[in-house]
Amino acid sequence: MSDRTDGQIVEEALDDIDNYKYIVERYEQRLLLYIKRILYVNNEDAQDILQEVFIKAYRNLNSYNPKYKFSNWIYRITHNEAVNFLRKNKNLRKNIPNDPNIDIFETVPSHIDIEKESIEESRKDEILSVISKLDKKYRDVLILRYLEEKDYNEISEILHISSGTVGSLISRGKVKLKSLLEKYGKD
Amino acid sequence: MGKISKSVIERIKKNDIKPIPRWHFLLKDSSLWILSVVNIILGSIGFSIIIYLLKNNDMVSEIRLANNFFEWIVFAIPILWILLTLFFLFIAFYYFKNTEGGYRFNAVKILLFSTLISILFGSVLYTSGTAEKLNDIFGKNVPYYKHSMDVRNAMWSRPDDGFLGGNILSVNSEESILVLKDFNGLEWNIEYENAILRGRVVVRIGEGVKMLGEKLDEKTFLAREIRPLVGRGMRRMQEK
Numbered sequence: 199m200s201d202r203t204d205g206q207i208v209e210e211a212l213d214d215i216d217n218y219k220y221i222v223e224r225y226e227q228r229l230l231l232y233i234k235r236i237l238y239v240n241n242e243d244a245q246d247i248l249q250e251v252f253i254k255a256y257r258n259l260n261s262y263n264p265k266y267k268f269s270n271w272i273y274r275i276t277h278n279e280a281v282n283f284l285r286k287n288k289n290l291r292k293n294i295p296n297d298p299n300i301d302i303f304e305t306v307p308s309h310i311d312i313e314k315e316s317i318e319e320s321r322k323d324e325i326l327s328v329i330s331k332l333d334k335k336y337r338d339v340l341i342l343r344y345l346e347e348k349d350y351n352e353i354s355e356i357l358h359i360s361s362g363t364v365g366s367l368i369s370r371g372k373v374k375l376k377s378l379l380e381k382y383g384k385d
Numbered sequence: 386m387g388k389i390s391k392s393v394i395e396r397i398k399k400n401d402i403k404p405i406p407r408w409h410f411l412l413k414d415s416s417l418w419i420l421s422v423v424n425i426i427l428g429s430i431g432f433s434i435i436i437y438l439l440k441n442n443d444m445v446s447e448i449r450l451a452n453n454f455f456e457w458i459v460f461a462i463p464i465l466w467i468l469l470t471l472f473f474l475f476i477a478f479y480y481f482k483n484t485e486g487g488y489r490f491n492a493v494k495i496l497l498f499s500t501l502i503s504i505l506f507g508s509v510l511y512t513s514g515t516a517e518k519l520n521d522i523f524g525k526n527v528p529y530y531k532h533s534m535d536v537r538n539a540m541w542s543r544p545d546d547g548f549l550g551g552n553i554l555s556v557n558s559e560e561s562i563l564v565l566k567d568f569n570g571l572e573w574n575i576e577y578e579n580a581i582l583r584g585r586v587v588v589r590i591g592e593g594v595k596m597l598g599e600k601l602d603e604k605t606f607l608a609r610e611i612r613p614l615v616g617r618g619m620r621r622m623q624e625k
Contacts, residue, residue, distance in 0.1 A: 222390035358488035
């Protein structure tokens with residue numbers, strides 16, 4: 199199954215539900231990580247959300263247009279499900295600290311280069327912690343761009359906003375992030 | 386099979402979850418497109434009527450006629466149509482944004498594009514005379530138009546100030562005298578020999594007209610300028 203395209207597996211899953219497991223297996227790790235990154239939830243909650251994502255994706259499988267990348271389609275469902283989860287669990291937002299004077303900055307160097315095209319794996323958690331201090335609109339694009347390593351068009355498809363908007367959000371988000379790091383990061 | 390995939394497949398089977406049929410999504414997307422196009426058409430109609438109403442109003446002289454600024458705004462500027470046109474264009478934009486690829490387009494560009502289409506199509510509707518016909522229909526059936534008519538009537542029911550409007554009951558073209566029934570039901574003898582006929586006004590029985598001139602006595606008015614009422618719809622309403 200590893201050599202099959204997503205589109206082919208989708209067609210096979212529509213014929214036989216058992217083939218859907220190949221989609222799940224192909225995406226579960228990536229999406230689990232993505233959920234944790236955007237929601238800051240524990241593994242158990244992330245797995246529950248992920249299950250809902252795959253159920254919803256299966257129900258809407260016929261809406262997938264093979265013209266576009268399947269990964270963007272399922273990322274979009276994941277993003278929507280995460281937003282729903284946040285709506286239902288408003289208290290969760292309180293778990294994302296907004297006070298910039300929190301401990302995380304004591305470990306994050308002020309010179310982290312977010313503008314590097316790919317961020318070292320070891321740096322991703324630090325970046326994520328700092329990104330968590332930004333507004334959601336900036337968090338969403340920066341996580342997709344620098345942690346999920348999606349390009350502008352992919353982010354546009356996932357968040358359903360124009361590429362231009364993606365560009366300006368990333369640009370403004372980077373400025374805000376940089377200023378947070380310079381102000382509070384470790385010298 | 387991994388833990389999550391096993392659990393997902395089991396839940397799907399247990400709850401007998403089926404993929405929503407493809408036609409459902411096609412229908413949804415088609416409906417969004419249709420609603421988007423319909424609203425652009427409505428916006429175009431709105432725009433055509435705005436052109437028609439503005440072209441048929443002498444806004445400068447209406448300032449003199451109006452009792453106050455608000456009355457002039459209501460009378461001279463087709464606010465309702467401007468608001469409706471903006472509303473239709475916004476709804477068209479909303480539906481378009483929700484189509485499958487709608488999010489890819491910049492909001493300002495979509496709004497500008499749909500406005501441009503409305504202006505172009507609206508101009509075609511105006512030029513073809515459709516705007517006037519539609520205005521007739523609305524005038525006959527829509528309450529706002531009746532209200533607008535009341536304001537207009539009040540403005541053209543001031544013979545002492547030189548403003549008189551109503552419907553022509555009879556015409557004596559040899560003597561250039563016509564009989565007019567004003568908006569209050571009073572009959573006037575109108576002398577119009579030297580009157581300037583503006584717009585598409587025709588001096589004939591049944592025509593709704595508004596006149597600038599001078600009151601000569603309680604039953605006689607000297608017309609210096611005769612204009613049509615806006616749209617035939619207004620005339621028909623007057624005939625009622």
